[in-house]
Amino acid sequence: MPHRTFLAFIWPSLLAMILFIAVPIVSVAYQSFFVEHQQVMTEVESCGPFGCKSEMRVDAAAMAELRSESPMGRFNGLGTYTNASHLAFDEVGAAWRGSDSLGEFIRQVMNLPFYKALIFTLSYTFIVTPLVIVLGFFIAIAVNTVSARLKGPVIFFSLLPMIVTPLIGALVLFWMIDARGVIGATLQAVFNDPQLSLKASPTLTWVTLFVYGVWHSAPFAFVVFYAGLQTVPQDTLESAMVDGASRWERIRFVTIPYLMPLATFIALMQLMDNFRVFEPIIGFSAEANASSLSHMIYTDLRSGDFPLFGSAAASSMLTILGVIILLFPVLIRTWRDFGRKA
Amino acid sequence: MNKFLMASVATAALIGGPGAAMAECGIEQGSVRILSNDFAALRVVADAAQSCASDTVTVTKNQTSEHKNIQVPALTTNPANYTVAMIATNSVTPLLTGGLVRPLDEYVEKWGQDLQESQLIRVDGQIMAIAFMANAEHLFYREDVLAENDIAVPTSYEEVLAAAQKLRDEGVIENPLAVAYQSGWYIAAAFVNTYLGTGAELFKPGTAEPDIQNENAIKTLETMKELSSFMTTDFITLDTNSLRPMWEAGDTAMQISWGSTTGEYISESSSVPDVARATKFAAAPTIDGNSIPSAALWWDGFVIAKNISDEDAEASFRAMMVGISPDTVQENPEAAVWLVKGYETTPAAVGVAANLEGGARPYPMLPYMGLLHTALGDNLAEFMQGQESAEQALADATAAYMVAARESGFID
Numbered sequence: 077m078p079h080r081t082f083l084a085f086i087w088p089s090l091l092a093m094i095l096f097i098a099v100p101i102v103s104v105a106y107q108s109f110f111v112e113h114q115q116v117m118t119e120v121e122s123c124g125p126f127g128c129k130s131e132m133r134v135d136a137a138a139m140a141e142l143r144s145e146s147p148m149g150r151f152n153g154l155g156t157y158t159n160a161s162h163l164a165f166d167e168v169g170a171a172w173r174g175s176d177s178l179g180e181f182i183r184q185v186m187n188l189p190f191y192k193a194l195i196f197t198l199s200y201t202f203i204v205t206p207l208v209i210v211l212g213f214f215i216a217i218a219v220n221t222v223s224a225r226l227k228g229p230v231i232f233f234s235l236l237p238m239i240v241t242p243l244i245g246a247l248v249l250f251w252m253i254d255a256r257g258v259i260g261a262t263l264q265a266v267f268n269d270p271q272l273s274l275k276a277s278p279t280l281t282w283v284t285l286f287v288y289g290v291w292h293s294a295p296f297a298f299v300v301f302y303a304g305l306q307t308v309p310q311d312t313l314e315s316a317m318v319d320g321a322s323r324w325e326r327i328r329f330v331t332i333p334y335l336m337p338l339a340t341f342i343a344l345m346q347l348m349d350n351f352r353v354f355e356p357i358i359g360f361s362a363e364a365n366a367s368s369l370s371h372m373i374y375t376d377l378r379s380g381d382f383p384l385f386g387s388a389a390a391s392s393m394l395t396i397l398g399v400i401i402l403l404f405p406v407l408i409r410t411w412r413d414f415g416r417k418a
Numbered sequence: 419m420n421k422f423l424m425a426s427v428a429t430a431a432l433i434g435g436p437g438a439a440m441a442e443c444g445i446e447q448g449s450v451r452i453l454s455n456d457f458a459a460l461r462v463v464a465d466a467a468q469s470c471a472s473d474t475v476t477v478t479k480n481q482t483s484e485h486k487n488i489q490v491p492a493l494t495t496n497p498a499n500y501t502v503a504m505i506a507t508n509s510v511t512p513l514l515t516g517g518l519v520r521p522l523d524e525y526v527e528k529w530g531q532d533l534q535e536s537q538l539i540r541v542d543g544q545i546m547a548i549a550f551m552a553n554a555e556h557l558f559y560r561e562d563v564l565a566e567n568d569i570a571v572p573t574s575y576e577e578v579l580a581a582a583q584k585l586r587d588e589g590v591i592e593n594p595l596a597v598a599y600q601s602g603w604y605i606a607a608a609f610v611n612t613y614l615g616t617g618a619e620l621f622k623p624g625t626a627e628p629d630i631q632n633e634n635a636i637k638t639l640e641t642m643k644e645l646s647s648f649m650t651t652d653f654i655t656l657d658t659n660s661l662r663p664m665w666e667a668g669d670t671a672m673q674i675s676w677g678s679t680t681g682e683y684i685s686e687s688s689s690v691p692d693v694a695r696a697t698k699f700a701a702a703p704t705i706d707g708n709s710i711p712s713a714a715l716w717w718d719g720f721v722i723a724k725n726i727s728d729e730d731a732e733a734s735f736r737a738m739m740v741g742i743s744p745d746t747v748q749e750n751p752e753a754a755v756w757l758v759k760g761y762e763t764t765p766a767a768v769g770v771a772a773n774l775e776g777g778a779r780p781y782p783m784l785p786y787m788g789l790l791h792t793a794l795g796d797n798l799a800e801f802m803q804g805q806e807s808a809e810q811a812l813a814d815a816t817a818a819y820m821v822a823a824r825e826s827g828f829i830d
Contacts, residue, residue: 159821256650361600
């Protein structure tokens, strides 16, 4: 294709990508280098229903002037990235010098908010993603053998977890695992432990979130694999049967190799999705035991009186960086395959 | 077409309904747009203000628990999206910090005959907000359960713990306590309540530097942890709304909760009338031998936006004067602990009144208090669940606060 024609075809989507992907990312990156102006504060007398008190107040007029001079705020360089809420270089260094054993060092680092969030995010990503692929595959195989009459309803029910809004699904499960909910109470009875709580113990909360993640995402893998199964070459399967291959051997040596590219695709999507895990943490009120990078961004923007735009921007950039690192092996593989074909 | 029809009907209902009230309010012209939180008392106020709507005066309201997140952007635009923001001790500070509200002295002089001096929130001599109700967390108890087990109404946390122990030992209720300890806003509120009861300050005087790494804070956390041992194992996920079902189910005999929810607890239309009748309120318990109730006092009030026309501002103020008039309060005495003239304490209000009487301290109205509240909320759960020491939790909260305060420009 001549370059001119190629350009003519590509420019609308290129423009859209620049406008909706590149520009926002650049703007967020720029934002992450700035923090709010130094607040101009004065001590004033303030009175209310419960008496008078001398309290600090921000001088709004002076602040408005500062902001009109430089609307972005104060330049902070990489300060936001390295502060205690993010990469925390100083704190990690102090932990390294101050701890006698590796275990102690890890314990101290894991107490820092960013690393706490990172470790959960990574655990979630690397536990949920393979389980989703495996479970999705087996559901697809199972559904594929169901008689044609039942297929419709079975597929519909298999897809339900994905159809339910993530937050609603999480909330429904949250109430069910409550100590007084149907699952929570049953577990207490089964294990004969009235103190057993899926919400209180950090380990069990993590397990709950992982289970939820698999439950929610497996239908996606299922649907992709199921579509793939319809195109598995029948003659290869039949010749395998002639060779005396069992059902399992046919799956192992024909179906799985054939569906491998789909598995790569699902892995790619799931890695990205799971790295951004967020809704279940809110839905399960799991903030006490689990936080993710996305949840950090959320709290920066939402929980205080003033949104911490700089912190949120820095966390966003670190998340993007994380996704790039995660996807790198898969992307390199795709690139190599592409090179081989060309 | 359909939409147009609906809009016309809505408008007709809005302006046609309270025709008689028009003369009462006497507002000639203007637009009143109210933004507020969503609970019973504020609905009463907004409904009363809405009776001022007429052919020339429009009154709209948006009552949502998300009010705090939209108020600053909504009042920053010019003209502002809302003319009135109903606010509380904590949510007023971002508006003051942003310079988004107008002084009310002139309006108070002209239209504020019904106001009492204690309702006026003055900052540096100027009236910036009008308070109309007080709120605080306090003790809820089951009179029948305590009496049957020969337990006097506890006045200190030590007595609360002893009472809970007794109820557990005698096999009455295994986990008789509940306080909203949900990780995040609620647990921080519980911490602030209890900490204020020790008499200590949260900040070093005259600065934005936190002062929570001390004996008082450790005592506070230890008390909270002891209380949690008498609560459901899921206590770290309990918010205020999840407390009432537990109360109605008879799962708890003592709770610390908000004064603004008492009306629902003792409502005659409650689904469990026996429980509702036996529900009584008292001041928040004291801590560590101190004499003041461990509760932060809050007020709810309203401000008028700066970026609106004077006409709308005046109309808004006058509509709100109707909203919080002594008449409104007389018709709805149970809805809140009103600060309005002529209000007399009702059975639902004894808890907050007892807090006030006992000399409980107000929630700090500081521009950086919200940051500390957030930092506490994010860092206390691990201690409460026994994963780290109180000292570590307080150090973590301080570190998180320092980062946020630096980024917001409150600390160098």
